[in-house]
Amino acid sequence: MSVPNDLSYTRSHEWARVEGDLVVVGITHYAQDQLGEVVYVELPEVGLGANAGEELGTLESVKAVAEFLSPVAGEVVEVNERLAEEPNLVNEDPYGDGWLVKISGALEEDELLDAEAYKELLAEESH
């Protein structure tokens, strides 16, 4: 399972990356693997305000539905429109073209896991 070192992670398997004033959010390689092939992504409306840990949208595979949560507090400023036609991007490139939303807000590092801590979490969950 790929866990890039330069990202921050949540216990609910989202990742976050700072890009200027914005935080880019997606789900991890592990999360997409657990869910299976994504067939539909329900994204929030631009302008939605969210607290850290609040639901932003859902990802559907054939057999399951998963919610994804906001890693940070802020407002949704952009959503990945490509996913409407190509939900498979979440599976094929979860840390790149498969990103979900961009949020205006700051990363609170203390609340999130770094790559090492996230790897430990995955090790625990696989037991």
Next chain:
Amino acid sequence: MRRRALRDEPPFFELNPRRTVRQGHLLPPLDVPDLDPAAVLPQSLLRAPVEDFPDLGEHEVVQHFHRLSQLNYAVDEGLYPLGSCTMKYNPRINERTARLAGFADLHPLQPDDQVQGALALMWELEQALKAVTGMAGVTLQPAAGAHGELTGILMIRKALEARGDARSIVLVPDSAHGTNPATASFAGYEAVEIPSAVDGTVDLAALAELMNERVAAVMLTVPNTLGVFEHRILEISELVHRRGGFLYLDGANLNAFVGRALVGRMGADAMHINLHKTFSTPHGGGGPGAGPVAVSEALLPHLPVPRVVREGDRFRMVWHDPNSVGAMRGYAGSFLILVRAMTYIRSLGAEGLRELSDVAVLYANLIRHRLRGAYHLKYDAPSLHEVVFDDSVQATRDVHNIDIAKRLLDYGFHPPTMSFPLIVHGALMIEPTESPSPEEVGAFCDAMLEIAREVERDPLLVKSAPHDTPVRRIDEVRAARALKVRWQPEQG
């Protein structure tokens, strides 16, 4: 599955491709003056002829459906051991009685004096279901099991409102079927999970902690989805009632103890009964079902309308009652399904019902005994009419429950239930019912054992199954991503 269609059968819309004039069914002669629709209806509301709705000759229509039928597995083909679905034999006499003109050719709004036989039959079925459950009353209205659940929970809500006691939570075990939390949530309650104890039954200490004055009802399945009876059911019902809640029992697994034990004595306030499971009405490719609900004295005033009452030797349909939860669907029930269930109960009687649960439980335990060396049994508590194995042994070779299921198709059997209980990862929930022969049950066990050996010998053979079915493994991802849910002509 041992049979294949000889060739693909195109969708109806591709038949008669040149759209020539063919004679479908002959209509009765028009013995009144013909009328141009435009003479009496606004032109703007009339339809243009429906495109791609061909006319076929009668033989062509029959062949179309005959060929399609050959692509289906069915109870009459072989064992259909879907756990919690009770796929038993559908007696043919049921189909004959349900087609009697005196039942099929009745309008639900005919005056009571024209339909005394129909009302009497509904009343008799209510009495029979009261006898089978030991409960105080029954509604025959709900159209399916989940609909029965909702009816029951809304009656409970009505009873709580009547005593001025608003509550907000329904407790549901983590082993429950998905319809239970769906029902609670639809009825406006928050569904909270009760954890299972190590034997798979309800953790009584956890329940005692969760059971407070905000809990409207506890929904339990007896026996639960593992086939394990809640042996502390009397303690549970005492606890629930002491704290002012209601006990809802999901009757999906009634086949385990029908004729032997009464849910009324278990302290149930409501239980739905799936006539298409325990009482043999056909599953019909996914409906129609019927989910009557039996209730305790406390819920009697709140039964849905319309309902049948007896006055001396006459029967009457009651359409209004201010205490009732209201109407849950059109009319008094899926009457022709009720006719089938009544036919079944009359045929079996008290002894026959007990005999069926005896053999259903015996078969399930036989399967448990024969397969337990080859498949893992997470919960070892004694089980009744079904048994839940899992794929953890096979998963070490990367073979999962879905692969085992698909390989079973090659052996000519329907697979077990896999989507729940959620507390068993990779579940294989097996319910044989009482109707097949011992040889049929044995052949299923042999197939399961052979598949377990194949997993050791040649896991890819199992992972690439099915090999011998009318179509091969289906691309469900493509179906969901490129949605095509109606036929359309090829472009260009």
Next chain:
Amino acid sequence: MHPWVGAGPDDRRHLLDELGLDSLERLFATIPQEVCVDRVDLPPGQDEDTVRRALAAVADRNLTLSSRPSFLGAGVYRHIQPSVVDAVLSRSEFFTSYTPYQPEISQGTLQVIFEFQTLICQLTGCEVANASLYDGATSVVEAVLFAHRVLRGKRNRVLLAETVHPVYRSVLATYAGAVGLELVVVPPGSDGRTDPGRLRDEQACCVVVQSPSFTGVVEDLPAIAEAAHASGALAVQVVAEAVSLGILAGGGAFGFDAVCGEAQSFGVAPGFGGPHLGFFACAEKNVRQMPGRLAGETVDADGRRAFCLTLSTREQHIRRAKATSNICTNQGLMALAATVWLEALGGSGLRDLARSCLARAHELRRRIAGLGGGWRLAYPAAPTFNEFLVEGPGGGDELARRLADDGVLAGLPSRRWGGTWPDGLLIAVTECNRAADLDALVAAMKRLS
């Protein structure tokens, strides 16, 4: 022992031996004694011949629709029943199978559902239709909940034409109360039609009309859709007499957001109220908010056309507490009946059948209008299909009773559940009502005047 139990006494003994048990009772040891009985309180079982005779005797106590000239409709109709329908329904490959969760061995059922969905789309003018719902009444509930979801739960009011079937309205009231929706009932105008001008409400999530309505009147669908959309609400058409779609365009053609109702007319017996066949269709953009099962086309591992259930994640077995609905099991066998019935008739046959109903109904309408003696049409100027409201010399209850005594099931008393329309008889005419039936009804009416 009973023939529906597969193992005889010797078999059971052998199986118990294999399990190392001395009695069956041991298998039930986990059930507390306090809840057990030796025998439930039911009579002994009976052989097939005895049961069949007894049930035939019960059936004989009912008065069948075919035994009299019958004009009962009001949402449940008697239409011709080609023999092929029951022949296909009696095939055990169809009626003894279950929901097609294993598509490799369920292509028959899945393709039938796909054909049913397509036929419903063609007839309603909508882009997607589900695999069916319980009945017309619950389809209306589903349509309202659908509209509420599409508008993201922001509007809690429903504008409901009073001429939506009263049984459907009463069922909707049960669910609306449970989920906190407010129903505002809009009575018809003096011409029997619903005034589109009264269907504007900024708080409403949807406007629900039935066409042809409970009193048989064909509504002005384009104007109603426009009124609903002007205030941002969804427009929902209910159809209780599905055969009307043989000549009338479905609401989808006029921009209706959902078309739902009862398709019992398509090959399903009246059956004293069920099982019947609910249907639901809408625009593809809202498919994820649509209730119920859905079959879709795809391919198998060899690239051949095949079908499977799709978008199942909306359903309760996966979504649990977040499912779109829990009253949405389909009526598979009834959907099969409708599919066979429609395909046996063919496109021309359905149109001709609908025209036959129209011609017979209007012939009767014409003759009643000229009858005198207190008989008159309640809405002489309203467009109607095969059902219409008649006033006579007395209230509807009395008229129905007296005509029944005279050997004719003349129709439903129109005020049985209240209503602001005239108190009379609701008369439905189908292709099963031959000219002799019309003569019988008119003669009986004459005798009453």
